[in-house]
Amino acid sequence: MRKMSITNVSRRGLLGGMGAGAFVLAVGLPRPGRAQEEEPEFGRDAMPNGWRDDPKIFIAIAEDGIVTVTCHRQEMGQGVRTSIAMVVADELGADWENVRVDQAPGDEEKYGNQDTDGSRSLRHHFMPLRRAGAAARTMLEQAAADQWGVDVSEVKADGHKVSHAGSGKSLGYGELAAAAMDLEVPERDSLVLKDPSEFRYIGKGSIGLVDNMDITTGNTTYGIDVKRDGMLYAVVARPPVYGGKVASLDDSAALAIEGVEKVVQIDPAEFPTEFAPLGGVAVIARNTYLAMKGRDALQIEWEDGPNADYDSEAYRETLSQAANSAGGKVIRDEGDYDEAAAGAAQTVEAEYYIPHLAQAPMEPPAAVVEIKDGKAEAWACVQAPQVTRLRLAERLGLSEDAVKVNVTLLGGGFGRKSKPDFVLEAGILSQAMDGAPVKLTWTREDDIHHGYYHTVSVEKMSAGLDESGKTVAWRHRTAAPTIGSIFAPDPAQKLPFELGMGLLNMPLAVENIRAENPEAQAHVRIGWYRSVSNIPHAFAIQSFAAELADAAGRDQKDYLLELIGPARQIDPTNQGDVWNYGENPDVYTIDTGRMAGVVEAAAEGIEWGREMPQGRGLGIAGHYSFVSYVAVAAEVEVVDGRVTVPRVSIAIDCGAHVNPDRIRSQMEGAVIMGVGQALMTEVTFAEGRAVQDNFDSYLIPRMEEAPKRIDVHFVGSDAAYDRPLGGVGEPGLPPVVPAITNAVFAATGKRIRRLPIADQLRS
Amino acid sequence: MVTLVINGEERQFDGDQDTPLLWVLRDEMGLTGTKFGCGIAACGACTVHIDGAPSFACVTPIGVLEGAEVTTIEGLSEQGDHPVQVAWRDLNVAQCGYCQAGQIMQAAALVDQYDTVTDEDIDAVMSANLCRCGTYPRIRAAVKQASAAKSGTSEAEAQ
Numbered sequence: 001m002r003k004m005s006i007t008n009v010s011r012r013g014l015l016g017g018m019g020a021g022a023f024v025l026a027v028g029l030p031r032p033g034r035a036q037e038e039e040p041e042f043g044r045d046a047m048p049n050g051w052r053d054d055p056k057i058f059i060a061i062a063e064d065g066i067v068t069v070t071c072h073r074q075e076m077g078q079g080v081r082t083s084i085a086m087v088v089a090d091e092l093g094a095d096w097e098n099v100r101v102d103q104a105p106g107d108e109e110k111y112g113n114q115d116t117d118g119s120r121s122l123r124h125h126f127m128p129l130r131r132a133g134a135a136a137r138t139m140l141e142q143a144a145a146d147q148w149g150v151d152v153s154e155v156k157a158d159g160h161k162v163s164h165a166g167s168g169k170s171l172g173y174g175e176l177a178a179a180a181m182d183l184e185v186p187e188r189d190s191l192v193l194k195d196p197s198e199f200r201y202i203g204k205g206s207i208g209l210v211d212n213m214d215i216t217t218g219n220t221t222y223g224i225d226v227k228r229d230g231m232l233y234a235v236v237a238r239p240p241v242y243g244g245k246v247a248s249l250d251d252s253a254a255l256a257i258e259g260v261e262k263v264v265q266i267d268p269a270e271f272p273t274e275f276a277p278l279g280g281v282a283v284i285a286r287n288t289y290l291a292m293k294g295r296d297a298l299q300i301e302w303e304d305g306p307n308a309d310y311d312s313e314a315y316r317e318t319l320s321q322a323a324n325s326a327g328g329k330v331i332r333d334e335g336d337y338d339e340a341a342a343g344a345a346q347t348v349e350a351e352y353y354i355p356h357l358a359q360a361p362m363e364p365p366a367a368v369v370e371i372k373d374g375k376a377e378a379w380a381c382v383q384a385p386q387v388t389r390l391r392l393a394e395r396l397g398l399s400e401d402a403v404k405v406n407v408t409l410l411g412g413g414f415g416r417k418s419k420p421d422f423v424l425e426a427g428i429l430s431q432a433m434d435g436a437p438v439k440l441t442w443t444r445e446d447d448i449h450h451g452y453y454h455t456v457s458v459e460k461m462s463a464g465l466d467e468s469g470k471t472v473a474w475r476h477r478t479a480a481p482t483i484g485s486i487f488a489p490d491p492a493q494k495l496p497f498e499l500g501m502g503l504l505n506m507p508l509a510v511e512n513i514r515a516e517n518p519e520a521q522a523h524v525r526i527g528w529y530r531s532v533s534n535i536p537h538a539f540a541i542q543s544f545a546a547e548l549a550d551a552a553g554r555d556q557k558d559y560l561l562e563l564i565g566p567a568r569q570i571d572p573t574n575q576g577d578v579w580n581y582g583e584n585p586d587v588y589t590i591d592t593g594r595m596a597g598v599v600e601a602a603a604e605g606i607e608w609g610r611e612m613p614q615g616r617g618l619g620i621a622g623h624y625s626f627v628s629y630v631a632v633a634a635e636v637e638v639v640d641g642r643v644t645v646p647r648v649s650i651a652i653d654c655g656a657h658v659n660p661d662r663i664r665s666q667m668e669g670a671v672i673m674g675v676g677q678a679l680m681t682e683v684t685f686a687e688g689r690a691v692q693d694n695f696d697s698y699l700i701p702r703m704e705e706a707p708k709r710i711d712v713h714f715v716g717s718d719a720a721y722d723r724p725l726g727g728v729g730e731p732g733l734p735p736v737v738p739a740i741t742n743a744v745f746a747a748t749g750k751r752i753r754r755l756p757i758a759d760q761l762r763s
Numbered sequence: 764m765v766t767l768v769i770n771g772e773e774r775q776f777d778g779d780q781d782t783p784l785l786w787v788l789r790d791e792m793g794l795t796g797t798k799f800g801c802g803i804a805a806c807g808a809c810t811v812h813i814d815g816a817p818s819f820a821c822v823t824p825i826g827v828l829e830g831a832e833v834t835t836i837e838g839l840s841e842q843g844d845h846p847v848q849v850a851w852r853d854l855n856v857a858q859c860g861y862c863q864a865g866q867i868m869q870a871a872a873l874v875d876q877y878d879t880v881t882d883e884d885i886d887a888v889m890s891a892n893l894c895r896c897g898t899y900p901r902i903r904a905a906v907k908q909a910s911a912a913k914s915g916t917s918e919a920e921a922q
Contacts, residue, residue, distance in 0.1 A: 075859075077857075077858030077859030078858070208852060209855055211857070211860060212852045212857065215851075215860035215863050215864075216843055216851045216852055216857075217836065217843040217848065218794075218795075218796020218837045219796065219837070220860060222798075222861060224798075224799060225789075227795070233790060258779075259778070259779070287782070287786055287790035287791065288786050288789070288799075289779070289782045289783060289786040289790070290779065293779075360895060361861075361895055362798070362800050362808060362859070362861045362862045362893065362894065362895045363798070363800075363859070363861045364799070364800075409859070409860065409861075410859060411798070411859050411860070411862075412859045412896060443802060444800065444801045444802060444803075444806075661855055665855065665858055665896075665898070665901070668898070668900050669896045669897030669898065670897070672899060673895075673897055694802070694805060695800075695803075695805040695806050695893060696801075696803060700893060701897075701899075702890040702892075702893060703885060703886055703889040703892070703899050703902065703903070704886040704890040705890075706897070706900065707900075708882070708903075
């Protein structure tokens with residue numbers, strides 16, 4: 001039975017969930033003007049500004065036949081510019097070599113929601129974009145039929161032309177474009193979508209990236225590459241502690257440097273800081289090097305503020321105490337955990353620690369803003385261009401209409417570029433220079449020192465097993481600062497969308513389950529990082545599943561499958577998950593059969609059960625996130641305490657495939673990011689300051705550390721295009737880390753309960 | 764004042780001679796294909812060829828480059844058809860693409876310098892270049908493909 005009282009209220013508030021624009025509403029205020037009884041909206045319908053399927057918005061056809069598809073989602077490596085063009089081109093019947101891609105500026109009134117996060121570009125826009133393509137195809141057919149004076153049913157559009165079988169006539173799309181685009185867009189219900197058997201691009205593996213030539217010849221434009229006439233260059237010295245501000249400034253040495261034009265103070269951010277710049281001192285110069293040199297010459301004394309004592313090692317103790325104490329908010333309660341644990345033949349406990357992480361996209365945050373005639377124009381690598389536009393307008397005292405945000409390619413995003421603080425900095429500095437274009441660049445140190453960090457967690461797991469080794473009681477306590485702390489006075493507890501990331505919606509065939517969320521305060525900016533709260537939840541749950549298998553004397557994979565239980569459909573709201581990635585729980589149920597399917601496929605892919613030589617071991621983990629199912633089986637080798645991961649098998653069931661090559665590449669990348677999180681990646685804090693500076697201390701995997709063999713396995717109905725799609729960009733990551741650490745246990749007998757492994761295995 | 768050759772063209776720079784080549788290329792010469800990633804020779808995004816050798820533009824002061832020949836991604840080949848560039852496109856190596864210019868410049872030097880390229884060579888050389896998207900498996904495959912294509916070409920030429 002669904003608990004409607006919870007779902008109605010919370011779903012209403014958190015429909016936007018991850019969407020940055022919706023977040024302020026989500027955390028604080030109920031949506032105005034909506035009755036409680038109103039049918040809840042889900043998925044693309046629930047996103048701020050919804051979706052569009054008008055072909056006149058997305059498709060332009062020139063006289064020479066070149067089809068230009070406007071991509072309203074941001075490219076950050078997931079391949080969305082290629083995939084969206086494939087979808088439109090296929091329904092349109094266009095030839096790929098005549099398709100180009102244009103990037104939309106931030107304008108959600110026109111394009112619908114543009115927040116590129118939450119692994120939902122294709123999940124939400126596949127069908128609207130198919131309809132846009134189909135509508136344009138229908139209009140081309142009508143234009144040809146009109147010209148020939150025949151009924152539209154006698155003509156057919158395909159291969160970039162419309163043909164009339166009866167007369168043998170045909171006209172190219174370019175010849176028909178002007179007349180076609182003058183026609184009314186056909187009614188949505190009248191459109192006939194292609195049968196998947198007719199697809200030439202969707203689901204096929206043969207399409208190269210639309211930006212391949214530019215990327216391989218250095219002809220791309222990322223945010224950091226934008227150049228405007230008369231442009232100045234800036235860097236900012238920001239308070240080293242979150243919430244700090246300038247106490248005193250001597251900029252005389254900086255201003256004495258030839259080529260340094262101006263030093264500008266930026267007001268400190270107030271709590272909750274949301275997307276406001278952190279404040280500090282900017283140096284504006286003739287080139288980036290001179291700006292950096294000027295910044296080095298600044299004499300600044302900082303007032304550190306309330307987070308001056310933040311120390312991540314001490315804070316780990318704080319979180320640990322919280323996670324080991326009763327009385328936290330109960331977020332899931334089925335059966336009677338206490339009674340079942342008390343009656344268990346064996347109890348097992350384990351505590352897991354997952355550190356702060358920085359997204360560290362290879363392109364650091366960078367943006368150009370110029371202001372002319374009361375209008376501001378930005379060029380920026382942002383995941384959320386409409387939110388950027390709104391916040392930039394507010395900060396500059398302009399109307400939304402007076403601000404344009406052009407979206408460049410993103411040199412990686414991983415959630416960092418969902419926050420437009422850096423674009424606001426560029427805007428403030430342009431304003432300080434009477435509107436001259438200013439490029440603001442973050443150095444790598446800026447990126448590591450002043451991030452929107454992945455949260456830090458202690459996850460305390462407890463369980464009771466009966467005499468046969470079956471888990472009969474399961475308790476999960478999660479203590480971690482919340483992303484909500486940047487949007488509102490720190491709620492100190494995880495929000496429903498964070499709890500819905502792999503904690504509440506983990507399918508477990510256990511009768512007595514209890515989950516609790518004790519309080520935890522934030523001392524740094526907490527932000528989305530690829531996969532978000534799924535990272536700690538998957539690490540804890542999948543590590544613990546392996547520990548229970550060991551306690552029961554069972555094979556890890558067999559035991560995991562038993563915990564998942566028999567094939568069934570679970571309504572996530574029955575487990576207390578009122579968010580469900582924003583999707584309709586009647587449509588997107590948790591399907592344990594699919595979960596088991598990927599576990600089996602990952603295991604088979606690594607030849608699970610084979611005899612392993614000394615120092616080698618296999619581990620496995622499965623996780624449901626972003627409405628997709630992924631399992632990972634890893635092989636590790638441990639020599640003198642040094643862990644390498646020679647081979648990984650990753651299996652995904654994400655429903656139908658639009659661009660299988662990009663699903664593969666996302667899985668490959670997720671494995672490598674996960675190898676980093678398992679072995680080396682973390683940000684620590686001392687005296688309120690990030691300890692790591694750059695890629696010499698903030699470690700991410702290099703070629704030599706990447707697995708030599710990564711096999712990606714597709715599971716499920718990859719051609720079921722009439723069924724809802726799952727996410728791809730994020731779900732690969734969460735199970736990678738526990739698969740590796742479980743393999744370390746198999747190889748060494750040592751449990752990794754704290755990330756990263758670093759030198760824990762060295763004697 | 765320093766005079767050097769960039770992508771076959773003679774160029775001059777009379778600003779601060781400590782300015783790293785990276786910022787001269789990007790901010791002064793309009794050659795933004797060479798990327799900034801760390802500024803401390805730790806990520807390889809700025810890899811260019813200086814007198815044929817792969818080098819980190821972010822830590823190379825322009826003042827030491829009098830008379831040097833610098834090749835950037837924009838000048839690696841006329842038509843974008845160096846075997847490494849071709850292999851990169853064939854295998855859809857890139858994800859976000861940002862680090863790829865540096866990766867390609869590093870790989871091109873490796874492939875041009877050695878007749879055969881082993882996994883150990885790739886580990887040793889390509890580990891200088893970071894990729895946050897995790898394109899390493901495809902970089903590995905592309906380097907091997909480019910190396911094979913190049914030796915195929917030179918064998919054909921020899922016959």
